[in-house]
Amino acid sequence: MSKNSILAVGSVALDSVRTPFGKVRDALGGSATFFSASARFFSPVSLVAVVGEDFPLKYMRRIENLGVDVSGVQKVPGKTFRWKGFYDFDLNTAKTLKTELNVFQTFKPVISRAHRNSRFVFLANIDPDLQRSVLRQVKNPALTACDTMNYWIENKKKSLLGLLKQVDVFLCNDSEARELSGEFNLVGASRWLLGHGPRLVVIKKGEHGVICFSRDFVFLVPAYLLENVFDPTGAGDTFAGGFIGYLTRSARLSEPVVRQAVIYGSVLASYNVESFSFDRIEKLTLQDIRKRYTQFRKMTRF
């Protein structure tokens, strides 16, 4: 177990996506997959998830080939979690056509003895009851973070609020921040969220960038400007991967490190949306990341 190892718990999925630029069927997806593929540039990642018997072996190999520890991915009878959706020219909003939970319906993450010592924990968007059960199993982590979605805000708000009390970092998109806090203005929403537990609130606004709030500072960044956005699926989790990955350098959430982490997260997300699935991230090098980081600075400095 490396001292900076990240435990990532969430979904591994088969995504069928249509965008104005093409379509894929049963492509490798899932919140924890995108997160891991991105975070591995900065730190060792152990993935905990469940797949069905139909999950292609070559997909598992692709994840393994990224250097991600897949020993925590259970294969169980039944079909893998599937998401089917599309995007119009306004690529900021996914339209869901079908969600099949399949094996995810009965998923109970059991964290192995080795993984219980992880210093960093990322709880991707799953039932907050399960996110909390993971936290109960991990011993004294240095930093914990979670994401969520509107479904849990509407159906498991109490459990989600319990989870918020236990995490250091809460990531969500702007509409989720508004819905959970009941505040339309994002400054008000973030204050509400910071008052409910986390030390850091990161609001993802898709093509409009990110706002990061702590009790001591606020950090605003536009999204990296791209001419060709191909498929935004997984951008939020890819952002989280770069962000949490970089934060393994400072579990104390020092301000300069947090700011850098937001930029690295944004850079990773910008690469992710250039292809379907995680095809681009898979081929990415640290050099590519550094190059776009420099470009990001040029685009925003004054």
Place this chain on the structure above:
Amino acid sequence: MSKNSILAVGSVALDSVRTPFGKVRDALGGSATFFSASARFFSPVSLVAVVGEDFPLKYMRRIENLGVDVSGVQKVPGKTFRWKGFYDFDLNTAKTLKTELNVFQTFKPVISRAHRNSRFVFLANIDPDLQRSVLRQVKNPALTACDTMNYWIENKKKSLLGLLKQVDVFLCNDSEARELSGEFNLVGASRWLLGHGPRLVVIKKGEHGVICFSRDFVFLVPAYLLENVFDPTGAGDTFAGGFIGYLTRSARLSEPVVRQAVIYGSVLASYNVESFSFDRIEKLTLQDIRKRYTQFRKMTRF
């Protein structure tokens, strides 16, 4: 005539606005008014516009008291241009209830001998035929800029394209950039626009900030983060005022000056939306502007 004097041609209006936080009737508005109230912090401004007999003398005094030269504002028989609209909680989109052109319908800007020597010209959103007639009257300006709106894109596209060939800076919002260029992606849209004349294209995205494109660089900025947005009316023209005002320091559009100008424009716009009409901008000091500039840097640096 100061060597950095800006000639601002556009509308002076009476606005009736409702937002979730209050309402005003026949408040002082208009694109050229907002522009002038903002640009005057950086450079002397001469306003050219038309008002009706009903235009309150106290409003004219308010504009004059800002130090704006109002010798080019004609008072003619009839009623002043009026706009009536409202905003919901999504303050980024104005909903128009009524537009009464009134005296604006027959407005033909005649530029006085003194004003013809202006080095800087801002053509606020009016009929592109009129914007071009102003340019014909001005002698050899150092820098010209214009704004527009969807109505002219739809009804006077040819004239607007003629105007684009003649201006150095084109400002518009994101939906206008898309509509005029036929390109959904803003990088594509800006390339199209730069190919049609201007040396600089500034795309205003409201609460999502600004993207500024030249042939040599791109500059992205988020909007200054505010907890209380009261009334966004005039934000775009207030931005333009700060932006063009600051550019009087470098008509050559040097990159560092352009970047600073975008920030000053954003700072002015952020103050404008904190009150109805230009109530906040009217009371603003250079110290306030500098303070928020520093704050902006803190919010965005990495």
